[in-house]
Amino acid sequence: MQIAVLLYDRFTALDAVGPYEVLSRLPGAELSFVAAEARPYTTDTDRLTLVAERTLDDVPRPDVLLVPGGPGEDAMHDERVLQWIRTAHETTTWTTSVCTGSLILARAGILDGVRATGHWLAMKRLGELGAVPVHERIVEDGKVITAAGVSAGIDMALHLASRIAGDDVAQFVQLFIEYDPQPPFDAGSPEKAPAELVARAKAMSRFYAPVAG
Amino acid sequence: MQIAVLLYDRFTALDAVGPYEVLSRLPGAELSFVAAEARPYTTDTDRLTLVAERTLDDVPRPDVLLVPGGPGEDAMHDERVLQWIRTAHETTTWTTSVCTGSLILARAGILDGVRATGHWLAMKRLGELGAVPVHERIVEDGKVITAAGVSAGIDMALHLASRIAGDDVAQFVQLFIEYDPQPPFDAGSPEKAPAELVARAKAMSRFYAPVAG
Numbered sequence: 417m418q419i420a421v422l423l424y425d426r427f428t429a430l431d432a433v434g435p436y437e438v439l440s441r442l443p444g445a446e447l448s449f450v451a452a453e454a455r456p457y458t459t460d461t462d463r464l465t466l467v468a469e470r471t472l473d474d475v476p477r478p479d480v481l482l483v484p485g486g487p488g489e490d491a492m493h494d495e496r497v498l499q500w501i502r503t504a505h506e507t508t509t510w511t512t513s514v515c516t517g518s519l520i521l522a523r524a525g526i527l528d529g530v531r532a533t534g535h536w537l538a539m540k541r542l543g544e545l546g547a548v549p550v551h552e553r554i555v556e557d558g559k560v561i562t563a564a565g566v567s568a569g570i571d572m573a574l575h576l577a578s579r580i581a582g583d584d585v586a587q588f589v590q591l592f593i594e595y596d597p598q599p600p601f602d603a604g605s606p607e608k609a610p611a612e613l614v615a616r617a618k619a620m621s622r623f624y625a626p627v628a629g
Numbered sequence: 630m631q632i633a634v635l636l637y638d639r640f641t642a643l644d645a646v647g648p649y650e651v652l653s654r655l656p657g658a659e660l661s662f663v664a665a666e667a668r669p670y671t672t673d674t675d676r677l678t679l680v681a682e683r684t685l686d687d688v689p690r691p692d693v694l695l696v697p698g699g700p701g702e703d704a705m706h707d708e709r710v711l712q713w714i715r716t717a718h719e720t721t722t723w724t725t726s727v728c729t730g731s732l733i734l735a736r737a738g739i740l741d742g743v744r745a746t747g748h749w750l751a752m753k754r755l756g757e758l759g760a761v762p763v764h765e766r767i768v769e770d771g772k773v774i775t776a777a778g779v780s781a782g783i784d785m786a787l788h789l790a791s792r793i794a795g796d797d798v799a800q801f802v803q804l805f806i807e808y809d810p811q812p813p814f815d816a817g818s819p820e821k822a823p824a825e826l827v828a829r830a831k832a833m834s835r836f837y838a839p840v841a842g
Contacts, residue, residue, distance in 0.1 A: 430650040430806065433677070437643040437779065440674045447676050456669075456680055461653045463660050464646070465680040467669055515807075536807060553811045565807030566650065567783065575813045587816035588826050593643065594728075594749060594778030596817030597810035598766045600788045603800035604809030613801050 417580070419447040420478035420504070422517075423457040423468040424491040430566050431484030431514040432466070438573035439480070441589050442581050450475045452496045460486050472500040480576070481508050484569070485515025485535060492523040502526060510576060511560050514569035518562045522547045531557040535565035536606050537621040567604070570595060630793070632660040633691035633717070635730075636670040636681040637704040643779050644697030644727040645679070651786035652693070654802050655794050663688045665709045673699050685713040693789070694721050697782070698728025698748060705736040715739060723789060724773050727782035731775045735760045744770040748778035749819050750834040780817070783808060 419439050421432050432449070440447040451457060451468035458465045481504050483491070491497045501524040505511050513521050518534035521527050522545035532547040533539075533555040543549045553564045554572050561579075563572035574595070578586035603609040606617075632652050634645050645662070653660040664670060664681035671678045694717050696704070704710045714737040718724050726734050731747035734740050735758035745760040746752075746768040756762045766777045767785050774792075776785035787808070791799035816822040819830075 428650070429646050433642050433646040436674075436677060437641070440676045447674075449677060461649075461660075463653045464649060464662060465682070467678040467680065469678070553809065554813075564809075565805075567806050567808040567810065570780065571811050571813065578813060583814065584823075584826065587814045587822060588829065590812060590814055590816045591819070591822040591826055591830055592778075593780050594817055595780040595810075595812055596766065596777075596815075596821065597780065597808075597812065598784050599803060599808055599810065600767075600784065600791060601796065601800045601803055602809075603803045604807055606804070608809065609800060609804040610797075613797065613804055616801065617804055 417445050417480065418475060418478040419445055419480040419482065420450045420475045421447065421482045422484065422491065422497065423449050423451040423466060424486070424494065424497065425457055426460045426488055426490050427457065427484045427486035428515060428566055429459045429464050429466065431486070431517060431569050432482070434567060434569040435482055435514060435573035437593055438570065438577055438589050441592065442577055442585060448475060452494055472496060476500070476503065477507050478504055479508060480510045481505065481512065483513040483517035483520050485513070485517040485519070485566070489516050489519050491520045498524040509559060510579070512562065512572065512576060514563045514572060515565045518542055518547065519545060521560070521562070527560065530560055531555050532560065532562040533564050534562060537617065630658050630693065631688060631691040632658055632693040632695065633663045633688045634660065634695045635697065635704065635710065636662050636664040636679060637699070637707065637710065638670055639673045639701055639703050640670065640697045640699035641728060641779055642672045642677050642679065644699070644730060644782050645695070647780060647782040648695055648727060648786035650806055651783065651790055651802050654805065655790055655798060661688060665707055685709060689713070689716065690720050691717055692721060693723045694718065694725065696726040696730035696733050698726070698730040698732070698779070702729050702732050704733045711737040722772065723792070725775065725785065725789060727776045727785060728778045731755055731760065732758060734773070734775070740773065743773055744768050745773065745775040746777050747775060750830065
């Protein structure tokens with residue numbers, strides 16, 4: 417089972433690494449980080465660099481495709497990546513995204529009329545790109561599974577692990593990565609966070625929002 | 630404020646990237662990935678490579694030190710790293726670890742008599758190395774903050790963020806990374822997981838357990 421995690425410039429690291437930590441531990445999984453070029457890619461914070469060991473051409477038909485998000489969604493503007501997504505999606509078992517990765521899937525044209533989620537600040541844009549936005553943590557519609565912002569990729573990957581390998585395997589990985597979350601605050605969604613912080617995030621999102629194009 | 634995240638061969642990616650995703654977003658934070666050599670380091674799964682842009686000598690006196698875990702805890706056997714930890718710890722504001730990173734701190738000799746946690750499979754070993762093992766998700770003792778296995782680094786980093794920059798900033802980052810965890814199973818600790826899976830993990834831990842020495 418080939419699992420391809422897409423990298424591109426300015427992606428958000430945890431979007432990719434959260435699911436990687438789960439999915440790379442599935443029996444028989446051959447997970448690789450792929451990108452338009454086999455080179456290092458620097459994240460949105462400019463503080464971390466991950467290496468894409470394989471090119472899109474190296475992994476044209478992955479069984480599982482995972483697209484992380486990132487401010488600007490730079491991959492939206494690379495026709496090589498969009499074409500790869502379109503072609504790969506024809507034969508994937510699961511096509512998945514985390515955060516604004518769903519905008520990239522939508523931009524590739526594969527979310528038309530599909531129920532999908534993404535970062536809470538990007539839901540409107542997701543609709544504009546043709547998807548049916550659903551403000552939930554994980555949304556499964558056919559073979560497309562999308563996750564909400566950044567950290568939601570871990571939840572999504574455990575859900576996907578159970579679909580691929582069964583509940584036992586998913587729970588075993590959860591135990592191994594000791595995913596028994598105990599956040600010190602309950603501010604992880606716009607419904608739960610203090611209103612002032614939500615407003616501040618929305619104001620900042622002028623910069624965070626994806627570039628039209 | 631300098632934040633140094635240690636890399637070494639066969640570290641566990643999420644141990645480092647979870648906290649990075651939180652701490653790199655703190656106002657005034659200058660976070661860097663440091664290692665004995667400035668080069669790419671491959672994770673425990675052999676499927677992912679992160680780049681350490683700076684050497685230990687480049688960041689001798691970080692304000693915050695974060696040591697991730699990894700099976701084998703290879704850094705335990707590198708005297709350059711252990712000496713760097715000892716020296717850095719003299720002047721850090723916070724010295725922190727995730728998962729078996731606490732074994733590395735202990736091996737460096739800075740956890741003698743200190744209350745600390747780590748991966749649930751490594752608690753006995755943590756005690757053997759001189760720490761006072763406490764089976765909790767986050768343990769703060771003086772300026773040392775340790776976290777349980779792998780994913781616990783996200784919780785720890787939010788706790789640390791509140792200590793460094795206040796509750797508002799920590800909650801803002803939590804909202805930004807949409808950390809509103811909703812795992813599909815409740816199997817993230819040995820108390821909660823099915824007994825059969827716990828037993829299987831313990832059996833596997835013969836391989837996972839840190840090498841003596």
